[in-house]
Amino acid sequence: MDERVGDGGTGASLVTGGATVDTDDHVLLRPTTRWLWLGLAACAGLAVTDLVSGEISGDPGAANLGGTFALAPTLTAIGGARWHVLLVGVLAVTTALWTCLVDGTPPLTTLISCTVVAVSTAVAAAVAGVRRSHLAQLQDRRQAARTLQSAMLTHLPQPRGLQLVSRYTPASSGDQVGGDWYDALVDASGATTLVIGDVMGHDIRAAASMGQVRAVLRAYAVEGGQEPSQIIARTETALDRLGLDVMATVVVARIDRAPGIEEEDDDDGGRPMRLTWSSAGHPPPVLLAPGPSGALRACVLTPDSPASGSGPEPDLMVGVLPGSPRHDHRCTLPPGATLLLHTDGLVERREADLAAGTAALLGELEREGHRPLDDLLDTLLPDLLHGHRDDDVAVLAVRTSGS
Numbered sequence: 001m002d003e004r005v006g007d008g009g010t011g012a013s014l015v016t017g018g019a020t021v022d023t024d025d026h027v028l029l030r031p032t033t034r035w036l037w038l039g040l041a042a043c044a045g046l047a048v049t050d051l052v053s054g055e056i057s058g059d060p061g062a063a064n065l066g067g068t069f070a071l072a073p074t075l076t077a078i079g080g081a082r083w084h085v086l087l088v089g090v091l092a093v094t095t096a097l098w099t100c101l102v103d104g105t106p107p108l109t110t111l112i113s114c115t116v117v118a119v120s121t122a123v124a125a126a127v128a129g130v131r132r133s134h135l136a137q138l139q140d141r142r143q144a145a146r147t148l149q150s151a152m153l154t155h156l157p158q159p160r161g162l163q164l165v166s167r168y169t170p171a172s173s174g175d176q177v178g179g180d181w182y183d184a185l186v187d188a189s190g191a192t193t194l195v196i197g198d199v200m201g202h203d204i205r206a207a208a209s210m211g212q213v214r215a216v217l218r219a220y221a222v223e224g225g226q227e228p229s230q231i232i233a234r235t236e237t238a239l240d241r242l243g244l245d246v247m248a249t250v251v252v253a254r255i256d257r258a259p260g261i262e263e264e265d266d267d268d269g270g271r272p273m274r275l276t277w278s279s280a281g282h283p284p285p286v287l288l289a290p291g292p293s294g295a296l297r298a299c300v301l302t303p304d305s306p307a308s309g310s311g312p313e314p315d316l317m318v319g320v321l322p323g324s325p326r327h328d329h330r331c332t333l334p335p336g337a338t339l340l341l342h343t344d345g346l347v348e349r350r351e352a353d354l355a356a357g358t359a360a361l362l363g364e365l366e367r368e369g370h371r372p373l374d375d376l377l378d379t380l381l382p383d384l385l386h387g388h389r390d391d392d393v394a395v396l397a398v399r400t401s402g403s
Contacts, residue, residue, distance in 0.1 A: 032079040039076035039088030043069060043095050050099045060103035066113030069096040070120035077124035085128045089121025154183045159192045161401045162255065165373045167381060169393040179206035180343045180392040181214055187224030196341035196396050197250035197282065209246045213239065228252035228278035229326035232318065240322040247319035249282035251341055258332055273333040273400055278326055281317030283344050286361065288369045289337040298365040300358060301331060335402020338369060345391030346384060360384060373399050
């Protein structure tokens with residue numbers, strides 16, 4: 001079993017299959033000494049400028065830059081710690097006083113210039129302290145959000161004849177959590193139920209709403225003996241009666257033995273399996289399987305695709321119109337086939353239409369589909385995301401046994 005939460009190759013990650021939590025939030029609180037050096041360089045630069053301008057103008061007092069030394073601690077406060085600002089401020093006041101004495105500036109002007117630098121240092125140090133405190137609070141909030149998201153990501157089962165692998169990549173903005181989730185379980189009848197969904201939003205509130213939807217759906221799915229469309233309908237009804245104002249897209253899929261194949265005839269795990277799925281406004285599953293020529297071919301299992309049979313228009317998302325009709329679709333999973341369930345963040349881009357993203361996904365699957373399932377997802381996500389993380393991405397992949 002391998003369940004990973006990652007950023008698509010750009011930094012922080014969580015691994016839900018174990019206890020390791022590896023994030024880069026500590027960078028937020030690490031002292032940034034480059035701002036200290038910037039402040040020191042500003043002091044030196046202003047001092048040289050003061051002396052040179054005095055020599056050029058012939059009137060050092062008129063060319064004195066004493067008050068402008070307030071720039072040094074102000075620059076340091078942008079990213080430095082409070083003690084960085086105070087250190088640069090002391091040097092700035094001392095240097096301002098020295099230039100005033102060298103330039104022969106009147107005492108009152110010297111006092112005013114040094115006071116301006118000292119006050120600026122105090123204000124900049126206070127701002128730096130507040131900023132560091134806010135960063136510490138942000139770190140705590142983001143860590144709590146990640147912990148919440150990690151707790152809601154399922155430890156995948158590994159039923160006989162199937163291999164399950166998942167990935168979750170948070171959006172790069174906000175709390176790095178959202179409403180995307182995946183789930184998988186073996187129900188009371190022995191069938192494997194797969195779920196992928198997306199609650200609207202990309203913050204802690206969306207993650208909390210997702211947890212409510214996930215819990216209700218999971219409770220119904222584990223009972224077994226019902227079609228995916230029934231699970232979605234019962235979940236929507238329960239959410240409505242509980243007064244939970246939630247809107248979500250979801251796919252529920254069930255994998256069991258194909259008709260006519262008994263359990264004792266399936267010892268080698270290389271028999272066809274049956275997929276039954278229902279979608280509530282969610283991107284449909286993608287199937288990767290050998291074509292007639294033996295080459296891997298990927299296709300989207302839309303309701304009107306040949307694999308799933310003709311059907312109605314896509315069902316409404318959960319929460320739009322409780323009680324609206326729900327439909328099931330079926331196809332056969334041949335031995336060695338790969339089924340991919342994903343959220344829209346995998347294929348939608350602001351700069352490109354959905355069709356282009358879907359075509360890129362299908363092409364990538366056909367090129368890389370020969371890889372082991374873990375390697376396939378590790379290759380697929382970076383190649384499709386290209387470092388863009390405008391939305392959360394959840395992916396659940398299933399591969400049937402056999403060649």
